[in-house]
Structures are given as structure tokens and as C-alpha cells.
Amino acid sequence: MDPLLADAAARAARYLDALPARPVAPATAAVAALTGFDEPLPAGPGAAADTLRRLDELGSPATSAMAGPRFFGFVIGGALPVSLAANWLAGAWDQNAALFKPTPSAAKIEAVALRWLTELLGLPADCAGAFVTGATVANFCALAAARHALLKRAGWAVEADGLFGAPPLTVIVGAEIHPSVTKSLGLLGLGRNRVIKVPVDGQGRMIAAALPEIKGPTVVCTQVGNVNTGACDPVAEICRRAQPAGAWVHVDGAFGLWAAAAPSRQPLVAGMEAADSWATDAHKWLNVPYDAGLAFVRDGDALRAAMAITAEYLPTQSEFRNPADTTPELSRRARGIEIWAALRTLGRAGVADLIERNCAQARRFAARLRAGGAEILNDVVLNQVLVVFGDADTTRRTIEAIQDEGTCWAGITVWQGRTAMRISVSNWATTDADVDRSTEAMLRCWGAAAGRPGASG
Ligand SMILES: *Cc1c(COP(=O)(O)O)cnc(C)c1O
DSSP: OOHHHHHHHHHHHHHHHHGGGSOSSOOHHHHHGGGGGOOOOOSSOOOHHHHHHHIIIIIGGGSOOTTSTTBOSTTOOOOOHHHHHHHHHHHHHTOOTTOTTTOHHHHHHHHHHHHHHHHHHTOOTTOEEEEESSHHHHHHHHHHHHHHHHHHHTTOOHHHHOSTTOOOOEEEEETTOOHHHHHHHHHTTSOSSOOEEEOBOTTSOBOGGGOOOOOSSEEEEEEBSOTTTOOBOOHHHHHHHHGGGTOEEEEEOTTGGGGGGSTTTGGGGTTGGGSSEEEEESSSTTOOOSOOEEEEESSHHHHHHHHOSSTTOOGGGOSSOOGGGGSSOSSOOOTHHHHHHHHHHHHHHHHHHHHHHHHHHHHHHHHHHHHTTOEEOSOOSSSEEEEEOSSHHHHHHHHHHHHHHOSOBOEEEEETTEEEEEEEOOOTTOOHHHHHHHHHHHHHHHHHHTTOTTTTO
């Protein structure tokens, strides 16, 4: 083996082995030492081994332990060993996964992963799929397909003629819409602000009865898995109300869509398969490396019409699936391979266990923090927990103390006017013992931040 690649593998293994024991946030000194990268552009070639050593010695210590078991910020997830290993091998292949013909392995594996995903998530077996960088771009792709289909029905070819002079398209969203959907609407020329907002309940769920009357070309953007509460919009009911009038219903399920793969959580998203398009991430809850998002679209021709590079795309002319016909990118890495590797290794039961386990750990967090006197703001239905430590100021100081202390990491949010800590449990490696250790650290930091005597022990 090339000694350089062996060295990289050894360094990566050492890094991962050390993760559970190191502070989750990088040390201040390690961040300060990043100035070591401020070298002049080398005038000529150097030793590759020296470059790799520099990367590891300066770069590794200044990472957050996001791949480790006690990072509970955002909804991050780690990388299953098999998905990282598959990523390395696929990296060595260096396939440009745009087209089927030159990259049959990548295209075939992606097609199989797509079939498995629709089965696992309970989506229509024949819907089209796009392997993109993340849920932001997945939302963008799905909404581009919606824009195509709705305007085509209104007699307008949006890809050819643009939006100037096009029939207006109404966009309805929940008040708790994720900013990535808003951004996608802006990129598509539909406008970030040109939306009708439907009110939500105390958990952030869209109130279906408050949907306005649907008139003319309309897209309704729903969400399963609110980033604060984990709550899911009543997608089935929204479909029942909106689709008979011709609306396109889109589901942003960046992490929440995975509830469909866990028997006890599936009722949260029951009926969401009636929608027209779905966006999710594999780099969050499926625990594959970045960057891996997925768009699914029932009307595959609409997605291909929006994304295929040839304007004259004719589905009947193609005897195989060209990955680039469904994505904004032409050249890209074969990111479906890690998804395939994770699914093949976990199987249906393994994915269910991962989702169920993380959800149980979220409930464990809530129970233990509540027992310690903290307030839990949300119904812990999925993997998200919103925690308040006394007043807003104490909560803020407690979160800062937790982040500095290093046992674990969780972020700050404001939920319906209240400052809170947000815990997201989505890493395959997290154990119940990690939850207990983290809870103890959180309560200890609260004690210190509140100035309670003896609290630091
Ligand atoms: C994370 C998230 C997104 C954005 O996903 P990226 O992978 O960061 O692009 C969109 N919607 C929801 C609900 C999310 O949780």
C-alpha cells in the first residue's frame, strides 16, 4: 500500500479512537494554533507525508468532536464505520458520477440505494431521486420540480422562458418553515417573502384547518421534524385538503423523514407518502459522511425536466438512469455509495434500531434533566429536547458553561419566545452512558452558572 494512504488511515483511526475521551469543543490553544496554516504559498513541491502530518497535527486538534458520541448540537449525526470506509474506497475510485455509461458502478449502486430508500421510508416505489449535497439542495430540487409541473399545467415552460411574465405561483408554508426552504424559494425566483404563512401550534406543527383556500397553481411546503421540537406537520391531512385543488405538497424531512423507518415513530409521519415530493438528509440520521442529501419526486419527469442538462430531455430515449438528470450538478462524487453501504450493513432492523435508540435517548435526557429540576419545553416525540435552566440569562450562561466544560456540546435556541438549550440525539455511537454522563455535566454546569454552593462537584 502507498505509505501515504496507510499513514492517513492510521491517523484517522487514531483520531476516531481518541474522540470519546477528548473534550467535545476544540481547546482554545488548538484554535489559536491554526495560525500555523498561515504559510506563504510554497514555491515548489514538498513532501506529501509532511503535508499530511501538518494537516493532522494542526487540523485535528482544532475540530469539534462532531463524529463522537456526545455532540448534541444541530442535528449532526456521525459516520458509521462502514460508510466512512466506503467513502475512502469510492474516493480512490474517483468516479465522476454524472453519467451512467462511464461510471456504471456508481450509477448502479446509486439506483439500488434509491430503491432501498423508497422502500425503507415508505415512499412511492417509482418516484425519482436525486443524490445531492444536503437537504437545502434537496428542497431546491423538489421545489424546482414543483415549479416545472405547476407552470407546465398553466401552459408555461419555465426552464425555457423563465419567470418574467409567467402565471403567478402561490407558495404556502408553515410559520416554522426551515430557512433552507425559504432560501430555496428565493433561488427559484419564487421569493423568500412572497409566501402565505400558516400558523402553527405550540409544538410548531402547521394547523391544517388554517390552510387558505387553494386557488390556481400552488405549492404547499410542509415539514416533518421541526429543528427545535422534532414535531411533524399533519402532512396527510394537508394533502387531503390541498391536493384535490391541484396543489403540489412538498415535505421537508431533513431528519424527521427517518421516523418512517422506526415502527414506534412511524405514526408521526403516517400518510406523508401521499405528498408529491420529499427532501431528506443521509448525513444526519443515517450517519454517513458529508455531503449527502436526498430529494424524492413522485413525478420523475418533472424533476428531470427541471434538472436534465439537455432541454430536449425525453425519458423514453434513456434506457438507463443518468444521475445528473436529476441534480443541479453535472460533475460530482458518487455519494450514493456511502448510503448504500450504510443501508446494506444496517438492514431495515438496524436503521429502525438506530432511530428508536436515539429517540429513547432523547426521552432519557428529558427525564433526567427534569428530575434535576430543569424544564423541558417540548413533547419529546423524536430526537429533539428543549431545555430551560431557570431564567433566560441563567439558561444562556449554563449553555456557555456546558460548551466550555467539554463533556458534551449542545446549542442555544429561542423557542416561541423562550431561550432554551437544544439537544439533538442523532449519532450511531451515542450510548445511554453518554446520555447520563452528559446530563450530569449539564446539571453541574447549571449549578455553577446559577452560583449554587457546592454545585461544581
Ligand atoms: C438540517 C435541515 C435542513 C438543511 O439541511 P442541510 O443538509 O444542512 O442542507 C433543512 N430542513 C431541516 C428541517 C433541517 O433539519
